[in-house]
Amino acid sequence: MTEFPTTMDDRQRATPYASALEAQEARDTVNLMVPGHGATPSGLSQELSRFCGERALAMDIPPLIDGIDVGPASAFVQATRLAAEAWGARRTWFLTNGASQANRMAALALAGLHRGDTVVAQRSAHSSFTDGVLLGDLLPRFVFPSIDEERGINHGVDPRALDEALTRAASDDDVIAAVYVISPSYFGAVADVAALAEVAHRHGAPLVVDGAWGSHFGFHPALPESPARLGADITVSSTHKLGGSLTQSAMLHLGDGPFAAALEPMLDRAYMLTQSTSASALLLGSLDVARHALVHGGELIGETLAVVEDLRGALRDDGRYTIISDGFSAFPDIVAHDPLRVSIDVSSTGLSGHRMRDVLSADYGVYLEISTAQAVVAFIGPGKRPDLSRFSRALFEIADRADRAPTPEVFDFPALPQPVPMLMRPRSAYFSRHEIVSASEAVGRISADSLAAYPPGIPNVIPGEAITAETVAFLQTVAASPIGYVRGALDASLSRFRVVTETT
Numbered sequence: 001m002t003e004f005p006t007t008m009d010d011r012q013r014a015t016p017y018a019s020a021l022e023a024q025e026a027r028d029t030v031n032l033m034v035p036g037h038g039a040t041p042s043g044l045s046q047e048l049s050r051f052c053g054e055r056a057l058a059m060d061i062p063p064l065i066d067g068i069d070v071g072p073a074s075a076f077v078q079a080t081r082l083a084a085e086a087w088g089a090r091r092t093w094f095l096t097n098g099a100s101q102a103n104r105m106a107a108l109a110l111a112g113l114h115r116g117d118t119v120v121a122q123r124s125a126h127s128s129f130t131d132g133v134l135l136g137d138l139l140p141r142f143v144f145p146s147i148d149e150e151r152g153i154n155h156g157v158d159p160r161a162l163d164e165a166l167t168r169a170a171s172d173d174d175v176i177a178a179v180y181v182i183s184p185s186y187f188g189a190v191a192d193v194a195a196l197a198e199v200a201h202r203h204g205a206p207l208v209v210d211g212a213w214g215s216h217f218g219f220h221p222a223l224p225e226s227p228a229r230l231g232a233d234i235t236v237s238s239t240h241k242l243g244g245s246l247t248q249s250a251m252l253h254l255g256d257g258p259f260a261a262a263l264e265p266m267l268d269r270a271y272m273l274t275q276s277t278s279a280s281a282l283l284l285g286s287l288d289v290a291r292h293a294l295v296h297g298g299e300l301i302g303e304t305l306a307v308v309e310d311l312r313g314a315l316r317d318d319g320r321y322t323i324i325s326d327g328f329s330a331f332p333d334i335v336a337h338d339p340l341r342v343s344i345d346v347s348s349t350g351l352s353g354h355r356m357r358d359v360l361s362a363d364y365g366v367y368l369e370i371s372t373a374q375a376v377v378a379f380i381g382p383g384k385r386p387d388l389s390r391f392s393r394a395l396f397e398i399a400d401r402a403d404r405a406p407t408p409e410v411f412d413f414p415a416l417p418q419p420v421p422m423l424m425r426p427r428s429a430y431f432s433r434h435e436i437v438s439a440s441e442a443v444g445r446i447s448a449d450s451l452a453a454y455p456p457g458i459p460n461v462i463p464g465e466a467i468t469a470e471t472v473a474f475l476q477t478v479a480a481s482p483i484g485y486v487r488g489a490l491d492a493s494l495s496r497f498r499v500v501t502e503t504t
């Protein structure tokens with residue numbers, strides 16, 4: 001764990017890009033360029049100014065302004081260097097289309113390496129990574145995360161499972177382009193990134209860690225370490241999630257490992273392919289500010305950690321709710337958990353997690369990030385102190401009421417269908433001629449779509465894979481449940497599927 005700010009250079013005290021935007025805002029200028037609001041609140045822009053504030057308008061300036069982002073030593077470049085230093089990376093890219101962009105960039109860069117075309121990926125890969133696999137014409141081979149069958153949630157990949165998957169792939173003569181894993185999970189389960197990196201590197205492959213939910217890692221001794229410092233070759237970071245920047249802003253960190261020199265130019269190319277030529281200055285500036293706040297926010301983060309631990313303590317003392325992370329030691333892949341996530345099994349109340357989440361927001365004004373059949377997960381931003389006693393009081397009140405009139409709503413999810421053979425490359429299946437057929441006709445055909453039943457959100461079919469009767473039945477059962485749905489489905493009941501047209 002790197003200590004901030006004592007071992008960090010004074011450089012980390014600066015916010016070069018954000019400060020350059022502020023200086024521009026303070027200047028008396030006439031903007032005869034885009035955006036059309038001219039950075040002023042007058043005329044047609046009055047409404048917009050009322051909506052988001054005069055200052056936001058004044059800093060919403062286009063790219064390529066001298067003194068801000070022009071040249072190799074610009075304020076913008078300096079800001080990305082400070083971010084790289086803060087997260088322990090060799091280089092960092094600032095992104096304006098979320099970690100989704102970072103995942104697509106990662107896949108495209110891997111394809112550009114020409115090290116092979118097989119990516120051994122955690123089956124619960126985020127759709128943006130599988131989109132990148134499609135774009136880069138990579139061939140996914142899957143390694144399954146550990147699954148909490150009782151609660152229908154998936155965690156991470158165990159290094160031994162990865163080693164076996166890579167050994168199996170090598171024995172099939174696959175040339176591995178990379179390994180992709182997710183850590184932390186939605187529920188805050190943290191995988192052994194150092195061990196996963198060691199395994200991937202031993203098999204000659206770079207490791208991509210989708211750390212979308214862990215952008216705050218490494219900024220307090222009680223938080224898990226930043227994946228870049230643990231050997232991840234690429235870290236995907238959804239900085240806006242828990243890193244404190246504005247929604248949609250994100251980062252990609254390139255580690256300083258054995259593949260860095262080859263990956264760097266490929267990531268540059270992938271960035272050009274995916275970043276807007278009019279990236280929002282406000283989003284980019286928020287990344288610079290968020291980095292500064294995290295680096296110097298140790299004390300505030302410590303206070304958050306303390307109040308969140310108090311919340312967990314109150315729930316444990318009450319006894320009617322189970323803290324899911326208390327049982328993480330049963331899963332071999334989990335080596336730590338994100339203490340800023342409070343994952344709560346609510347099934348003893350008789351309410352589903354989804355219903356609980358609805359009641360909390362409608363009746364108590366408490367909004368939670370995630371719910372599943374049995375659980376809800378609260379996310380507490382680092383350095384923030386929301387009114388957690390209002391949350392616990394609401395939980396206790398709901399439990400009191402539920403004790404009097406329990407409503408059994410917990411749905412028993414069927415077991416995940418068996419993995420199916422991939423009959424076509426995902427990209428070929430996606431771009432091939434396709435047709436829409438009924439569910440019964442789809443059995444035995446090749447899917448052109450990606451379909452993932454929530455919970456637990458593991459893709460059950462990806463383009464190129466065969467559709468089996470078991471998969472159809474599973475997807476329809478989840479879709480018909482009061483709390484389930486299938487992402488990517490053509491209709492809510494899964495009556496139709498998009499399949500590759502057969503040629504004779």
Ligand SMILES: Cc1ncc(COP(=O)(O)O)c(C=O)c1O
Pocket residue numbers: 097098099100101103126128182210212213238248250
């Ligand atoms: C594991 C994972 N990776 C990537 C993303 C994409 O992040 P963003 O919403 O910043 O594009 C998400 C989004 O929730 C995610 O859960």
